[in-house]
Amino acid sequence: MHESKSSGAQNIALALGNNLSRRSFLKILMMTGAAAALPGTGLLRSFSQEGPVFGRATFAGPGAYQTFRNACPRNCYDTCGIVSYVKDGVLEFVEGEPTSTYTNGGLCVKGYAYPRTVYSPDRIKYPMRQVGRGSGNWERISWEEALDAISGKILEIKEKDGSLLGMALTKYSGNFGITHYGVEGMLSSLGYTTRFVGTPCWPAGIDAQNYDMGNMWCNDPEDMAQSKYIIVWGANPAYCSVHSLKYIYEAKKRGAKVVVIDPVLTQTAVKGDEYWQIKPGADGALALAMSRHLIDQGLVSREWVAANGLGYDEYEAYIKANVTVEWGAEQAGLPVDVVKRVAEEFAAADPATIWIGYGMQRHVNGGVNVRAIDALVAMTGNVGKPGGGARYGHLFTWGFNYNAMVQAAPEGSVGYTGATGPKGEFDTGQGADAAATYTDRTFNINKIGQEILDAQDPPVRLLWIANKNVVSQDFDKNKIVKAFEKVEMIVAVDLFFNPTVEQADIVLPTVTPFEDWTVNVSYWHYWLHLNEQAIKPLFETKSDIEIASALSAVLNAKQPGSCTFPQNIDAKEMMIKEFNDGIYQLFGITSWEDLRKGAAKAKLPSSASWSDLKFATPSGKYEFKSEIAQTNGHTALPEYKAGREAYAPLRLLTPHAKHGLHSQFQNLDWMHDLNPEPLVYVHPRTAGAKGIVDGDTVRVFNPTGEIRLKAQLTNNVPADTLLMYEAWFGAKNGFNVNLLVDDVSSDMGAYKTGSPGVAIHDQFADIEKVAA
Amino acid sequence: MTAQTPSILHFSRFFFAANAAELQSAYEGLASDGAPLPVVTDWREVAFSFNRLFVGPRALQAPPYASLYLDGDDTRLMGASTSRIRQLYAMLGLASPWQDRIPDDHLALELDALWQIEQALATVASPQLQDARDYLIGRLRAWVPAFVGRIQAAPQVHPVIVAVADALTRALGRVDPIAVC
Amino acid sequence: MSKRYAFHVNMALCIGCDTCAMACKNQYHQEAGIVWRKVYPVSEAIYPHRDRAWMSLACNHCDNPPCLEGCPASAYTKRDDGVVVHHPDLCIGCQQCLHTCPFGVPQYNPHTKKAEKCSLCWERLDAGLQPACVQGCPTGALTLVDLETFDDPNAIQFPPGFPHLPEVGPSTRFTLPEQPKIVRRES
Known part of the structure; x- marks a missing residue:
């Protein structure tokens, strides 16, 4: 032992490894009266007569742990089930949920890093107030003080403006656990407020699939x-959905062909049989060209489009009049013969499927491009078929009570x-009162900087930020920081001190999944995972609904009736209240407690969506021609739409990283x-022209801003x-x-x-070498 | 009982302070013990520095948890050393009301245990308690210097906190000259 | 017949996702800076695309382990099932094994002042469980095989870029990565 060399201390050191020794030690202290002489009233207290729970001293085999079921809630296709191994109240390690064939007993590089998140000494531990925004001068305050300040501001706003529209919420995907929609609930329980609505992630594709099929x-x-x-x-499932790869591999093993279309030779791309380096944003043109070739070759599934399609003839007429294979191939930058061959192969295969990624809809023409790809799958009769489908995502399993x-x-x-429109993709319309005179004011979640700068009558006075690292993840960082200067009070709820917390007036510490009760489903697979509280919440951390409940109590004490959120809640009871018979039936369980034994999968009539070919569109058909799209200002048909004009010499792509999910995980040691x-990442030819060699420090810049970092050729x-993966590397970077x-x-x-998406991949920049 | 006994209590309370008022109160306790400490004019400034060092919300400059220094892993709380000190408290019939929430190896809790042992030894002669005391002093001496080193090296550190940390080092050096390496 | 456990690294399936490396850290809590399993990028001279083919390596649990032979403290043993176990309680931290291992597997831990390495999760094996890294692998690229029965005709012992040391007899087996047909943009 490094602690001491004296024999008395050594005895103690040895006893610490031995349950029996510790017990007899305490027994002696008690018999000799020494135990009674300890004050027992300091920070440490004498425990009750039951005695202490001594830690296991010997090596812990697999049976030596308590296990709990958890789920990774971090906005990922895979939404893995987790089994947590806890010893003496400490989360020692995690494994993948073995009862889910999707998670299949394993996590990913991020999931396995969770113990590091939980026990990072850098977690936010207490409510704190910054004296002078951005000053770095923080004082620790109690929950009571924090909620007193916040509730005071809320009542002040109501008094001054006559409404609470001056209080705004921006919240997204930091935790997709169902009870975390209690953040929206908290705002509703206060009155009518301002909501930043929409999603930065996948909205263009959601609308596209709704126009075509009536739902995603x-x-x-x-x-x-x-x-x-x-x-x-x-x-790029090799980075963003690692558990899906095994199904693609299995298909390959059974003889399927896999083609990967991407501007970048991704890790997924090298696992396919064929890779196409498409020009970014030309996806629609390419899909139209492939469709033209199917029409020319008589490879359209006439029977399918006749029985299930609406407006197919008009679509075909549009293509014949406006699209040639040569034109589309040129737009995409690909050889005509290759485009023709794959179109033919795709039409000949049965079933054939396209996985439409979220990256390809982050363009000014992203939605209509998704529609053109959907149409390609439909024209070949692959919609509604097991093993087929235009795969994008789903909310089929999200029917909780909210x-x-x-x-x-x-x-x-x-x-x-x-x-106002819907408040995000998860807005089911539940609880909406059609007869209500008033609603919330909605702002575009993707333009938070601009919206705050423009907001009047009232301006945004109090901004609540939860499950979102706005300053890292929202667009045009400099504009956001400038807009924040207009806001009178900013409250951030978070795990770590990130660039958003840096700009907050009050920060509230929140929990990891292991300290929380909730329930999770995926927008990709069909499994349901319980999330149990495996360990006590560290320090003074609280979950979103515990914060809402505590705020409600303070507000009602100050002004009875000013907040309807339930007070004195129990997080587990709140989780149970999210379940209903529909969920139980869908997943074939009789109680939420069944999930303690393992994950449950939705009992699907078919593995295929739309297997009955009854679409949720107004016509009940697959709508090649969508009147709703036209009403909403788009073309009724998935017509060609040009991409964004370049405003700098090089295209800039900032997709998702391997080692992080948005601004989470990459900050861990x-x-x-x-x-x-x-x-x-720079092409060697481009780098050569600029005198950049591997490892050089460079400046990447455009009219929006600049970044300095190392280049890899x-x-x-x-x-x-140019390519950079989005991430937050922690406080030092x-x-x-x-x-x-x-x-x-x-x-x-x-x-x-509720809001359009952002053309994240229609960005441009230049690069130059700088002194390191 | 030694002259330094009350100081250990005040050191414990100082490092456990939640705000400027509690810092001031503990500091006055230390000063009344006769520790040569500078005069403080603005306790809020001390609290800002204290939070940068030990509390947050930024990444901590000098986290006050033993396991980060003793276990060779300075980025994970609740390590093996945390478990060991919890076991020591249990051997004494003591437990932290913040168990599993605040790591048991927070400096203030370890100092509190030492203070309680000292209190008991003032009234009873117990070789077991003496052993526990030796162990605890040895342990504190094994990690507190590295902890104090991080305080001294921290940017923007308030001199009052450095003074208290130095006083703690001296106090631990004086508690028992025979027990440890 | 006794088993001869070995890792099979199927580079055709491996996506370099680092899950195996993190699954190991998750199990053993190595301090920052110490990695028992590492996923190495295959050089462009061998696979023509940078950072697109990977070799996930830990201890190779050799037939004739030089770490064991050179250890003055007998801190290494080879089990009947082939697993080369490092015993920290016997290790004197002399770092001899860091020099004798031709694969650079043992790492020196400055805190414990001892060497350490992958011991193939022998405690998990004995409990009937897969090694943490193998259980974690999402694509089936990393598996545990028994060389007494393993007969994959495509598997090789010494892929390009891996030291060719038949006398040491590393147990790890590899399947080489494949390349897709690539259609680049005509610019």
């Missing part, structure tokens, strides 16, 4: 194993009187062991493209791709999520 609904990813032909189009989310406004609340620093990226990404909208998203 994908096949079970596990049925990809049955596909005979798979096109992975703008998705008990925490649905809260009534306090009586007499005054709000917004203009028209273990992740730094595997991926120590951000890089910009690789022909995985095209010569006209200011890397942030959104210094370079502006907030220009994609074409679709407003219909189903």
Whole structure:
């Protein structure tokens, strides 16, 4: 032992490893009266007569742990089930859920780093107040003080403005656990407020699938194993959905062909049979060209489009009049013969499927491009088929009660009187009161900087930020920081001191999944995972609904009736209240407690979405021609739409990283062991022309901002493209791709999520070498 | 009982302080013990520095948890050394009300245990308690210097906190000259 | 017949996702800076695309382990099932094994002042479980095989870039990565 060399101390050191010795030691202290002489009233207290629970002293075999079921809630296709191993109240390690065939007993590089998140000494531990925003002068305050300050501001705003529209919420995907919609519930329970609505992630594609099929609904990813032909189009599951790869591999093993279409030679791309380096944003043109070739060759499934399609003839007429294979191939930068061959192979395979990634819809023409790809799958009769489908995502398993989310406004609340749309993709309309005079005011979540700068009558006075690292992850960082200067009070709820917390006035410490009760489903696979509280919440951390409940108590004490959120809640009870018979039936369980034994999978009539070919569109058909799209300002048909004009010499792509999920995980020390620093990937020819060699420090810049970092030379990226993976590397690294990404909208998203998406991949920049 | 006994209590309370008022109160306790400490004019400034060092919300400059220094892993709380000190408390019939929430090896808790042992030894002669005391002093001496080193090296550190940390080092050096390496 | 456990690294399936490396850290809590399993990128001279083919390596649990032979403290043993176990309680931290291992496997831990390495999760094996890294691998690229029965005709012992040391007899077996047909943009 390093603690001491004296024999008495050594005895103690030895006793610490021995349960029996410790017990007899205490017994002697008690018999000799020494125990009674200890004050027992300091920070440490004498424990009750039951005696202490001594830790296990010997090596812990697999049976020596308590296990709990958890789920990774971090906005990922895979939404893995987790088994947590706890010893003496400490989370020692995690494993993948073995009862889910999807998670299959394993996690990913991020999931296995979780113990590091929980026990990082850098977690936010206490409510704290910054004296002078951005000053770095923080004082610790109690929950009571924090909630007193916040509730005081809320009442002040109501008094001053006559409404609470001056209080705004921006929240997204830091935790997709169902009870975390209690954040929205908290705002509703206060009255009518301002909501930043929409999603930065996938809205254009959601609208596209809704126009075409009436909903976004994908096949079970596990049925990809049955596909005979798979096109992975703008998705990179090798980084973003590692558990899906095994189904693609299985399909390959059974003889399927896999084609990967991506601007970048991704890790997924080298696992296919064929890779196409498409020009970014030309996806629609390519899909139209392939469709033209199918028409020319008589390979369209006439029977399918006649029975199930609406407006197919008009679509075909549009293509014949406006599209040639040669034109589309040229737009995409690909050889005509290759485009023709794959179109033919795709049509011949049965079933054939396309996985439409979220990356390819982050363009000014992203939504309509998804529609053109959907149409390609439909024209070949592959929609509604096991092993087929235009796979994008689904919300099929999300039919919870949203008990925490649905809260009534306090009586007499005054709000917004203009028209509003849905508040994000998970807005089921539950709890909406059609007869209500007032609503919330909605702002575009993807333009938070601009919206705050423009907001009037009232301005945004109090901004609540939860499950979101706005300053890292939202667009045009510099504009956001400037806009924040207008806001009177900013409250951030978070795990770590990130660039958003840096700009907050009050920070509230929150829990990891292991300290929380909730329930999780995926927008990709069909499994349901319970999330149990495996360990006590560290320090003074609280979950989102515990915060809401505590705020409600303070507000009601100050002004009875001013907040309807339930007070004195029990997090586990709140989790139970999210379940209903529909969920139980869908998953074939009789109680939420069944999930303590393992994960449950939705009992699907078919692994295919739309297997009955009854679509949720107004016509009940697959709508090649969508009147709703036209009403919403788009073309009724998935017509060609040009991409964004370049505003700098090189295309800039900032997709998702291997070692992080948005701004989570990459800040952890273990992740730094595997991926120590951000890089910009440059084609050797481009680098050569600028005198840049591998490892050089460079400046990447455009009118929005600039970043300095190291360059890595690789022909995985095209010569006209720069690539950086988005991430937050922690406090010591200011890397942030959104210094370079502006907030220009994609074409679709407003219909189903309330706001259009962002053209994240329609960005441009230049690069030059700088002194290191 | 030694002259330094009350100081250990005040050191414990100082490092456990939640705000400027508690820092001031513990500091006055230390000063009344006769520790030569500078005069403080602005306790808020001390609290800002204290939070940068030990509390947050930024990454901590000098986290006050033993396992980060003793286990060779300075980025994970609740390590083996945390478990060991919890076992020691249990051997004494003591437990932290913050168990599993605040790591048991927080400096203030370890100092509190030492203070309680000293209190008991003032009234009873117990070789077991003496052993526990030796162990605890040895343990504190094994990690507190590295902890104090991080305080001294921290940017923008308030001189009052450095003074208290230095006083703690001296106090631990004086507690028992015979027990440890 | 006794088993001869070995890792099979199927580079055709491996996506370099680092899950195996992190699964190991998750199990053993190595301090930052110490990695028992590492996923190495295959050089462009061998696979033509940078950072697109990977070799996931830990201890190779050799037939004739030089670490064991050179250890003055007998801190290494080879089990009947082939697993080369490092015993920290016997290790004197002399770092001899760091020099004798031709694969650079043992790492010196400055805190414990001892060497350490992958011991193939022998405690998990004895409990009937897969090694942490193998259980974690999402694509089936990393598996545990018994060389007494393993007969994959495509598997090789010495892929390009891996030291050719038949006399040491590393147990790890490899399947080489494949290349897709690549259609680059005509610019």
